[in-house]
Amino acid sequence: MPESTRAGWRQVAAVVGGLAVLMTVLLSAFALPPLNSGPHDxxxxxxxxxxxxxxxxxxxxxxxxxxxxxxxxxxxxxxxxxxxxxxxxxxxxxxxxxxxxxxxxxxxxxxxxxxxxxxxxxxxxxxxxxxxxxLRPFPADDPTGAGLSAGALPLALGGWIAAVVLLMTIRGPWQQAAGAFGFAVVGGLTLTAVLRFGFGTFDANYWTTAAAAALGISAAAWAILGLRTALGNPGIAVGAIALILLGNPLSGLASAPELLPAGWGTLGQLLPPGATGSLLRSTAYFDGAGATTPALVLTCWLAGGLLLFALGVRRARPAADNSP
CATH class of the missing domain: 3.40.190 (D-Maltodextrin-Binding Protein; domain 2)
Incomplete structure (x- = not known):
């Protein structure tokens, strides 16, 4: 068998093994928190x-x-x-x-x-x-808050998807930046309208809740844009780990951070999905009470993404200027 063929089969085996490991990690990340959950503090x-x-x-x-x-x-x-x-x-x-x-x-x-x-x-x-x-029940149309649990994660992941699409379809950094900010505003208004007028999950504070949703989308989108621009394709993988592999199961959206294993619930609130869910809950039902910490977390993700994006664009500019 030619060496190139053997190398090709070794590559197939390595990819299959890597995918199996990835599936195991995903299963553990999604299954272990609920299996080991319970009230603490x-x-x-x-x-x-x-x-x-x-x-x-x-x-x-x-x-x-x-x-x-x-x-x-x-x-x-x-x-x-x-x-x-x-x-x-x-x-x-x-x-x-x-x-x-x-x-x-x-x-x-x-x-x-x-x-x-x-x-x-x-x-x-x-x-x-x-x-x-x-004292603060959910609206009658959504008495268990299922819409919030189901809707906050797409708000955060929507930023990830938007960033990937922008990176694949738009080349100019200024155009990518405009697209990210534009999608955050439009996405926040649209998805909040669906949750309020379509599902009945919210019954007040539309504009402040939409602003919170826009911040969550923007934080996720800019995190991915910054990581990809600064680190290349590995940056998208890092973003996927933060938003999906860890962010989703540790968000506490369907329960509460205090019902997740000790320490993991706190970590989940430092990631965009958990912070977005907490910020939406505070703005939609409690007139902003408790919104400071999740807003700061999302602002830090947004600022970090912007900084990485600017550094990546600046680093790439000399190479573009020197190209024939």
């Missing part, structure tokens, strides 16, 4: 006497060690403020004769469900029924 407020607050804390730690991070709130109004400011997911109000649970299911439907189950257990132990007050 879920912020929860308790309103009551110091003794009652400590009693609840001890019982929670005994039932699920490390599952909840309990904060004492002065009264029910203080607890409401903590929830609406997105500092806690819910609050147990024990100051009245009949205990109550305050939640905001729009912050996380999965966490709200767990808190309801927790309230039921505490009520059964005390022989009382715990009333539930949902």
């Amino acid at each position: 879920i912020p929860l407020a308790v309103v009551g006497t110091p003794a009652a607050t400590q009693d609840v804390t001890d019982r929670l730690d005994a039932a699920q060690p490390g599952a909840y991070a309990v904060t004492a709130a002065g009264d029910a109004e203080h607890a409401r403020e903590l929830i609406l400011d997105r500092e806690v997911y819910g609050a147990l109000v024990l100051e009245d004769a009949e205990p109550r649970l305050l939640v905001a299911s729009a912050a996380s439907s999965a966490v709200a469900t767990q808190l309801r189950a927790l309230a039921d257990r505490l009520g059964d132990e005390q022989g009382v029924e715990v009333a539930v007050d949902d």
Whole structure:
């Protein structure tokens, strides 16, 4: 067999082996977080006497060690403020004769469900029924927030796809930059309109939510443009790892960062899909409360992409000038 033929078969074997490894990594990235998920340090407020607050804390730690991070709130109004400011997911109000649970299911439907189950257990132990007050429910047309979970990821990945298409079809750096910014604005307005008027996922704050969506798209698009321009084709692979391989399963969009394995949920919020989802949740349902951190994360991705893009264009310019 000629050497060229043997080399060709070795290349086939190497590609097949590499693809098998890639599939294994993808399966692990998508399957391991949900398989190892569980509550850890879920912020929860308790309103009551110091003794009652400590009693609840001890019982929670005994039932699920490390599952909840309990904060004492002065009264029910203080607890409401903590929830609406997105500092806690819910609050147990024990100051009245009949205990109550305050939640905001729009912050996380999965966490709200767990808190309801927790309230039921505490009520059964005390022989009382715990009333539930949902301060920020999802709209009636999308009561579980499925549109948000399904829509935030395409917003982030849309930036990745847009960047790849721009790199394949448009050569000039200024034209690529204009296309990236233009798509971010149009895409943010369009996809937010679909989520609000088509799916009923949002029922207010259209323009601020559209701006948040545009920032998420722009951060993803510029990250890919910058990485590809500065690093070449490997930059697209690096972007795919950040946005798809890690960003999607660690985003916490369908649950909450506190329900992912410890540390991984935090990492997911530092990547565009997770930050985009958190920013959309804050702007759409909580009037911007809790939006600062995800907005800063996305701004850093955007700024980093712009810097890499500028460096890559500057580096390529002398080569273009010296070409015959």
